[in-house]
Amino acid sequence: MVPTSTSSSPFAPAANILNRIWSTQKGLKSVVYSSQGELTCSKTTFAQCSHVLEHKSTLDRLLKEVPYLQAKNKGLLYVLLYELLIGPNKRIRGGGAIKRQLMAQENILKEKLKEINASSLRKPCFSDPPLKPTVIPRYVRINTLVADSSTTLQKLRQRIRPIYIDPDVPDLLVIDATPENRALLQEFVLSNEIVLQDKSSCFSALCLVHGYGGKKSSHCDFLDACAAPGNKTSHLAALVQSQNLGNCDNHNTEGTSVIYALDKSPQRCALLKRRMMGLVPDKSVQCYNVDFLETYGGAGINSKENKDAEVKQYARGTTLPENIRAILLDPSCSGSGMTSNHTEQYLDRDPYFMDERIRALSDFQFLALKHATCNFPLVDRVVYSTCSRYYQENEGVIKRILDFTTGEWQLVAPSCLKHWHRRGLFPKDGSDGLTFDQARCVIRVDPELDATNGFFVACLERTNFKDNESDKTSSTWKSHADTLPEGMELYHNQFDDSLKASAQSSDTSKLSNKRKSSDLEARSLDRNIGTHIKKRLKKVEWKRQQRLKKKERLKRKNA
Numbered sequence: 001m002v003p004t005s006t007s008s009s010p011f012a013p014a015a016n017i018l019n020r021i022w023s024t025q026k027g028l029k030s031v032v033y034s035s036q037g038e039l040t041c042s043k044t045t046f047a048q049c050s051h052v053l054e055h056k057s058t059l060d061r062l063l064k065e066v067p068y069l070q071a072k073n074k075g076l077l078y079v080l081l082y083e084l085l086i087g088p089n090k091r092i093r094g095g096g097a098i099k100r101q102l103m104a105q106e107n108i109l110k111e112k113l114k115e116i117n118a119s120s121l122r123k124p125c126f127s128d129p130p131l132k133p134t135v136i137p138r139y140v141r142i143n144t145l146v147a148d149s150s151t152t153l154q155k156l157r158q159r160i161r162p163i164y165i166d167p168d169v170p171d172l173l174v175i176d177a178t179p180e181n182r183a184l185l186q187e188f189v190l191s192n193e194i195v196l197q198d199k200s201s202c203f204s205a206l207c208l209v210h211g212y213g214g215k216k217s218s219h220c221d222f223l224d225a226c227a228a229p230g231n232k233t234s235h236l237a238a239l240v241q242s243q244n245l246g247n248c249d250n251h252n253t254e255g256t257s258v259i260y261a262l263d264k265s266p267q268r269c270a271l272l273k274r275r276m277m278g279l280v281p282d283k284s285v286q287c288y289n290v291d292f293l294e295t296y297g298g299a300g301i302n303s304k305e306n307k308d309a310e311v312k313q314y315a316r317g318t319t320l321p322e323n324i325r326a327i328l329l330d331p332s333c334s335g336s337g338m339t340s341n342h343t344e345q346y347l348d349r350d351p352y353f354m355d356e357r358i359r360a361l362s363d364f365q366f367l368a369l370k371h372a373t374c375n376f377p378l379v380d381r382v383v384y385s386t387c388s389r390y391y392q393e394n395e396g397v398i399k400r401i402l403d404f405t406t407g408e409w410q411l412v413a414p415s416c417l418k419h420w421h422r423r424g425l426f427p428k429d430g431s432d433g434l435t436f437d438q439a440r441c442v443i444r445v446d447p448e449l450d451a452t453n454g455f456f457v458a459c460l461e462r463t464n465f466k467d468n469e470s471d472k473t474s475s476t477w478k479s480h481a482d483t484l485p486e487g488m489e490l491y492h493n494q495f496d497d498s499l500k501a502s503a504q505s506s507d508t509s510k511l512s513n514k515r516k517s518s519d520l521e522a523r524s525l526d527r528n529i530g531t532h533i534k535k536r537l538k539k540v541e542w543k544r545q546q547r548l549k550k551k552e553r554l555k556r557k558n559a
């Protein structure tokens, strides 16, 4: 039976939710959102639960190491333990028997936590409960549909320091992943100014939109085929708006592109709708609870007179508007690239791992990609992505599609990630896989080396797609690395304490502070960043120095 706390503890609601999650094996969102997509608890309770779940592996270890801590109400024990040791206040409000137990062991618990943190920096150990192999910082995407980038950055800097700029994704900031920072961000999340989106998951929309002119003579809409909860959808909407795509409109009255966002699950689609209402105020996203596999690319339904018919047909989940020219396909996957995915931590980490579940997922992914490439005759770009690290769900699916479509589609290398050094894998057994050139087109992200969750992206284009604008637009593409705001630095693993620790221990005290930090910089660069980025960083740094010198000169001149 699920213990339901009737105590007067201010944490009782969070404890009850956690107990339900653990007894039903459901996720937090499935438990707290109603089928209409409404939050059934307070935002504070929601935040408390997500913080506990985020740190569950550490709390599990603590409880294993201090075995005499026991409580019938497991949820309450975890919340209070989190509040006492990890939460921003490091104290427990209210009273009660569990609090008394914890307070009696406070010093031991603090010592154990220190040991756990130190050992997790030394060696990742997969036989133990999950430990993060590298530091994945908190990524914060400024939602440019609601907020002005530089104003939000300024506001954030008044509360949180340091903040770095991601070198690859525009409008993406990097901060230390501490509970204090998470709490400070909450207000910005609630006002929809920011989205807490991991770096690698921003790659999908970036690759779909970047360099995509579509056929300039006609309007172009987008389809996000598996959209909920909508991080990529809202990113896509922001990018589409900022690049002013779909400007030759004869389809929708506002002259902007529409993003059709589908999800098969009624609950997740309700969540998607709710989030899009806040994140995309220009209403460029239209959400539908339909099965992507039961939809088809429409043709000939384009005039305004036909719009009603189109909507009716669309509502039946059959035909999608013909203006859709590009599809983002981010289907359900094993999630094996996510470092927070606890169940996967115990699986074989070999990227060639395969079992019945992975085979079934791979078959579904192939089916969905086949549908996107074969049943939408007017679509000329499809971006396929997963947060899986397994070959079978990534390169394996792409190889099958290329074989199936026999020359109709080709892989293209996304020019926005030209410098990204980690690319596709070949089959382990030497069997027929992607060619060398094809493997170089796809993007892989390694959670242990790239300071972001594991990910895979492939960009497919119709072979006869002549209207490709990639080359023209790539030269005008600006990431933050090119337009670094005054006083800001690019992120290159400054939050990785293991690097800091090793830099400090090798410091024989004679090195100046400046030298130390450049040493640290060089180490982290060597480990994680390709030569291209290094050059770019150097150039940005050189430009910054020049700007400072110029300022100095002007100051002297005016004095």
Ligand SMILES: C[S@@+](CC[C@H](N)C(=O)[O-])C[C@H]1O[C@@H](n2cnc3c(N)ncnc32)[C@H](O)[C@@H]1O
Binding pocket: 201, 225, 226, 227, 228, 229, 230, 231, 232, 233, 262, 263, 264, 265, 268, 290, 291, 292, 293, 330, 331, 332, 333
């Ligand atoms: C990996 S999640 C998508 C995450 C999302 N792109 C984001 O960034 O927030 C996959 C989603 O696909 C949905 N899905 C699975 N099969 C589907 C189908 N046949 N048609 C539409 N949606 C589907 C699932 O309900 C799930 O919400």
